[in-house]
Amino acid sequence: MRKKEMIAMLLAGGQGSRLVPLTSDVAKPAVDFGGKYKIIDFPLSNCTNSGIDTVGILTQYRPFLLNTHIGTGLAWDLNSMHGGTAILPPYTTQEGGAWYKGTANAIYQNIQYIDRYDPDHVLILSGDHIYKMDYNKMLREHKKQGADVTIAALTVTLEEAKRFGIMNVRDDNTIYEFEEKPEKPKSNLASMGIYIFKWSELKKYLIEDEKNKESENDFGMNILPKMLEDGLKMVTHPFKGYWKDVGTINSLWEANMDLLDENNDLNLHTNNWKIYTSGEPKGAAYFGERAVVENSMVVDGCEVYGSIKNAVLFPGVIIEEGAVVKNSVLFPNVKIGRGVILDRVIVGENTNVLSGTHAGDTTIKVIPQNKTIK
Amino acid sequence: MAKSYMGLILASQDTNDIRGLTKYRPIASIPFAGRYRVVDFSLTNLTRFGISNVGIVVPHSYVRSLRDHIRGGQFWDLNRKNGGIFLMHPTIDSEIGKSNVENFRSNLEYLHKSKENYVVLCSSHLVANIDLRSIIDSHEKSGKDLTIVYKKIDENIKAYRGSTSVILNENKEVKKFGMVVDSQEETNISLEIKIIKKDLLIDLLMSGVQNGFVGDLNKFIEHSVHKISTNLYEFTGYAKFIDSTKNYFRANKDILKKETREELLLNNGGISTKINDTPPAIYKPNSKVSNSLIANGCIVKGSVKDSIIGRRVVIKKGATIENSIILQSCIIEEGVEIRNVIIDKNVTISKYQKVIGSEDFPLIIEKKSLLDG
Numbered sequence: 157m158r159k160k161e162m163i164a165m166l167l168a169g170g171q172g173s174r175l176v177p178l179t180s181d182v183a184k185p186a187v188d189f190g191g192k193y194k195i196i197d198f199p200l201s202n203c204t205n206s207g208i209d210t211v212g213i214l215t216q217y218r219p220f221l222l223n224t225h226i227g228t229g230l231a232w233d234l235n236s237m238h239g240g241t242a243i244l245p246p247y248t249t250q251e252g253g254a255w256y257k258g259t260a261n262a263i264y265q266n267i268q269y270i271d272r273y274d275p276d277h278v279l280i281l282s283g284d285h286i287y288k289m290d291y292n293k294m295l296r297e298h299k300k301q302g303a304d305v306t307i308a309a310l311t312v313t314l315e316e317a318k319r320f321g322i323m324n325v326r327d328d329n330t331i332y333e334f335e336e337k338p339e340k341p342k343s344n345l346a347s348m349g350i351y352i353f354k355w356s357e358l359k360k361y362l363i364e365d366e367k368n369k370e371s372e373n374d375f376g377m378n379i380l381p382k383m384l385e386d387g388l389k390m391v392t393h394p395f396k397g398y399w400k401d402v403g404t405i406n407s408l409w410e411a412n413m414d415l416l417d418e419n420n421d422l423n424l425h426t427n428n429w430k431i432y433t434s435g436e437p438k439g440a441a442y443f444g445e446r447a448v449v450e451n452s453m454v455v456d457g458c459e460v461y462g463s464i465k466n467a468v469l470f471p472g473v474i475i476e477e478g479a480v481v482k483n484s485v486l487f488p489n490v491k492i493g494r495g496v497i498l499d500r501v502i503v504g505e506n507t508n509v510l511s512g513t514h515a516g517d518t519t520i521k522v523i524p525q526n527k528t529i530k
Numbered sequence: 531m532a533k534s535y536m537g538l539i540l541a542s543q544d545t546n547d548i549r550g551l552t553k554y555r556p557i558a559s560i561p562f563a564g565r566y567r568v569v570d571f572s573l574t575n576l577t578r579f580g581i582s583n584v585g586i587v588v589p590h591s592y593v594r595s596l597r598d599h600i601r602g603g604q605f606w607d608l609n610r611k612n613g614g615i616f617l618m619h620p621t622i623d624s625e626i627g628k629s630n631v632e633n634f635r636s637n638l639e640y641l642h643k644s645k646e647n648y649v650v651l652c653s654s655h656l657v658a659n660i661d662l663r664s665i666i667d668s669h670e671k672s673g674k675d676l677t678i679v680y681k682k683i684d685e686n687i688k689a690y691r692g693s694t695s696v697i698l699n700e701n702k703e704v705k706k707f708g709m710v711v712d713s714q715e716e717t718n719i720s721l722e723i724k725i726i727k728k729d730l731l732i733d734l735l736m737s738g739v740q741n742g743f744v745g746d747l748n749k750f751i752e753h754s755v756h757k758i759s760t761n762l763y764e765f766t767g768y769a770k771f772i773d774s775t776k777n778y779f780r781a782n783k784d785i786l787k788k789e790t791r792e793e794l795l796l797n798n799g800g801i802s803t804k805i806n807d808t809p810p811a812i813y814k815p816n817s818k819v820s821n822s823l824i825a826n827g828c829i830v831k832g833s834v835k836d837s838i839i840g841r842r843v844v845i846k847k848g849a850t851i852e853n854s855i856i857l858q859s860c861i862i863e864e865g866v867e868i869r870n871v872i873i874d875k876n877v878t879i880s881k882y883q884k885v886i887g888s889e890d891f892p893l894i895i896e897k898k899s900l901l902d903g
Binding site: 190191192221230231256268385391415417424425430431432436438439440442443444446447449450451453454455456467476 | 548563564565566602604605637727772785786791795797799801803804805807810811812813815816817818819820821822823824825829834838839840
């Protein structure tokens with residue numbers, strides 16, 4: 157096996173419990189986003205565009221759809237003879253088996269996989285954020301600083317800070333304090349859960365952490381504080397740009413609506429940082445004689461005969477004449493019948509809404525997948 | 531069993547009547563219906579049935595765009611260890627690319643090496659969504675050495691002018707082949723799909739070369755049909771050849787009809803094509819679209835009616851597009867008026883221009899650069 161400078165490990169086992177019912181049968185990284193993508197397409201495409209050609213994908217919760225989506229990695233150009241994608245579920249050994257207990261334990265259980273590539277550095281990613289980022293730039297910074305750990309960091313509000321790992325840094329971006337989800341945050345510099353570790357160091361700490369019966373085996377709770385305590389060199393990599401944790405129904409809806417502004421910061425329409433996804437090609441979108449389309453996103457495979465305003469449609473959506481869809485997100489193959497009115501709704505995959513008025517208010521309403529609403 | 535069949539696609543058609551779009555590409559790789567290329571239909575018809583070894587006889591020049599589209603064949607599951615995709619280039623000394631009989635001979639080794647016993651022969655400029663299984667069943671049941679697929683035409687004969695007609699005797703057997711002329715009431719046209727035993731095809735090729743036959747393989751097989759036991763299969767679905775600008779325009783417009791769209795693009799699991807990873811299209815306030823197909827990646831601020839718009843086309847404020855086909859990556863500036871026009875790739879129409887063709891003869895605006903396919 158060829159030696160790699162850096163490989164990525166993508167944590168994709170998340171349940172996304174606050175996205176129920178959309179995650180009742182798929183893992184959070186497999187949730188649909190942005191007209192044709194799934195959340196995991198963003199970190200995967202970032203890997204491709206950053207020149208990372210080896211990505212281990214750690215799955216646990218409801219993996220089938222995710223496995224099918226990733227397939228051979230071909231869609232992201234990650235079907236390599238010398239790396240590419242590998243799906244890494246938990247497994248059993250002669251001593252028995254265990255689910256991934258925490259983020260660090262998940263990596264610990266895959267030391268054998270990482271060692272095959274003998275990497276100098278390992279990039280740890282999670283599969284549930286929407287953003288574009290050049291990990292290679294982060295690696296250059298990490299090497300230049302001679303860091304043991306580099307953490308991508310983002311400025312958040314003090315209110316939001318309670319949900320993140322919060323860091324205090326010196327002028328040269330070196331970290332002197334790290335607190336996971338603090339009650340009283342001392343700063344608003346948040347960890348994005350994107351880390352580059354020197355593999356030799358990380359491996360040592362993972363093995364130590366595994367021996368500690370008290371540990372939650374989590375990067376934020378255990379590994380990072382311990383490394384800091386031991387005086388390892390930890391630096392931040394400041395990130396500027398669009399970043400969204402689509403952890404709730406409302407934030408998922410908002411992030412989809414963000415895309416309707418053609419000058420949004422995520423900028424899907426640029427050609428130099430494509431977001432890749434897998435799926436069957438479909439014919440161009442068709443608009444009927446009396447279609448009304450305003451400020452919306454429509455994708456190949458849609459048929460629009462009715463009227464849509466501020467809507468994001470996924471492939472295979474059909475909107476019959478006389479239907480009115482406003483401020484809504486319709487996942488793949490949704491059918492909206494005559495006379496139906498939708499406002500502030502997310503409709504799950506393959507659902508047919510054949511009658512009625514369905515509206516959300518401050519909370520976005522979700523009509524679950526695979527249903528027929530008569 | 532699909533495993534005993536291989537596919538051969540003839541992609542070296544004459545481009546005289548569709549010149550504007552074939553200046554730098556064969557008919558096979560002309561963009562079609564907003565997101566496909568014409569050859570996708572043949573490739574999908576073959577591979578959907580389970581054929582995993584496909585040879586394409588390419589024209590003499592401008593193969594780059596076809597090659598760029600097909601790549602390693604992965605979009606049709608033709609990235610294989612066994613079989614896969616094989617492009618057959620004419621050799622330097624063969625007749626200027628006109629003779630695919632000669633072309634085949636120089637690539638005979640490919641036919642010899644292929645493990646399959648039967649060949650499905652088809653042409654890259656046919657737009658049809660065909661379930662090969664029923665044709666293969668008919669061939670196998672018949673026990674004949676050759677199956678010819680035809681379609682009965684009883685309206686708009688003009689559109690098929692110059693196509694090969696299949697003339698039947700009273701027992702519904704092939705009598706001979708002719709050519710379609712306008713004055714006919716009805717006719718049977720050959721869809722240029724043939725099923726033939728590989729060894730017989732090789733024998734035919736060798737004798738064709740021996741006897742100095744220069745020309746099209748289809749013609750040569752038709753020429754030899756009196757010596758071969760032949761089965762006929764009638765196809766009743768949608769089938770059109772892209773062999774002239776007019777027919778190209780018509781076939782695109784046909785896709786605007788729901789039943790044609792469903793038959794061509796959705797039946798049998800749809801048509802496979804190269805994946806381009808284009809983002810969704812965005813429609814701004816004040817955009818107006820009716821009876822049109824619009825592909826991914828477009829940004830639409832103007833109005834579009836009865837038209838087909840390819841990928842990544844930008845239609846600015848106040849532009850109106852009617853009864854036209856616009857291929858990918860064009861920019862239609864503010865206030866432009868376009869009617870009855872085909873615009874090739876990467877063209878910018880500058881502000882307030884009027885580009886208007888006649889309904890009978892759509893105007894072609896040629897592509898701007900040779901930089902991409």
